[in-house]
Amino acid sequence: MIDTHCHLTFEPLCTRIDEVLSAAAIAGVDRMITVGTTPPDARRACSFAERFDQVYATVGVHPHYAAEWLDKAAVVNIIRELAGHRCVVALGEMGLDNHYPDPPMKVQMRVLEWQLEVATELPEAGPIIIHNREATDEVLGALRRSGIPGRRFVFHCFTGSDSELDAVLEFGAMVSFTGIVTFHNAQRLAESAVRTPIRRLMVETDSPYLTPEPHRHVRPNEPRYVPCVARFLADQRGIDPKAFIQSVDENAQRVFNLTAIRC
Secondary structure, three states: OEEEEEOOOOOOHHHHHHHHHHHHHHOOOOEEEEOOOOHHHHHHHHHHHHHOOOEEEEEOOOHHHHHHOOOHHHHHHHHHHHHOOOOEEEEEEEEEEOOOOOOOHHHHHHHHHHHHHHHHHOHHHOOEEEEEEOOHHHHHHHHHHHOOOHHHEEEOOOOOOHHHHHHHHHHOOEEEEOHHHHOOOOHHHHHHHHHOOHHHEEEOOOOOOOOOOOOOOOOOOOHHHHHHHHHHHHHHHOOOHHHHHHHHHHHHHHHHOHHHOOO
């Protein structure tokens, strides 16, 4: 199985990376995408991908770090550079986050627009991973203004409402679910996942965060737990878990063009 979004460069996963990858392999997770959140983090993600055949990388600036990256040239140049790396399969994560007051939305939007601007120059760089927290209207507005086709975007860790899901699906983007969907207090989100067409759906851990049930109290989360998310969603749909996992893995391979990547 493929974990389409994790952060192997984050503590404490990075300090025990061999153990993490070994545990993932035992659980049947043979590939994973470690997602860059700042330029230095993206470089480290690339170094992990070079070292481990089962790991791929991305490059982007997460909105939480937008205030630290106010030099447009620095942001754009690192994306241009690393987008051509042999193990980079996507841009991001980038986006907007209204949950916290800082960085200010104006700053987040500016850094997002810089990244979308360079993404238009790099159609061969693959999909664009979007972080969206309580900012769906603003995010979709920025993406539409960029002129980039909706099918190129992945809304990772989706937690929005039914109307937000409909808007994202109408836009044409992929939707990815984390362990949050398995939480006992997230029934509405589970229903949204069932409503998502299976060809538009992916699964992820977002580890080291958001450990799924039945391991919710385990810290940190790891890629080895992504099958728990998949099995939960298969059960919600009333279909065979193996068939569901095959479908979402095919989606990941298609969207991230993994079959064409050799690290």
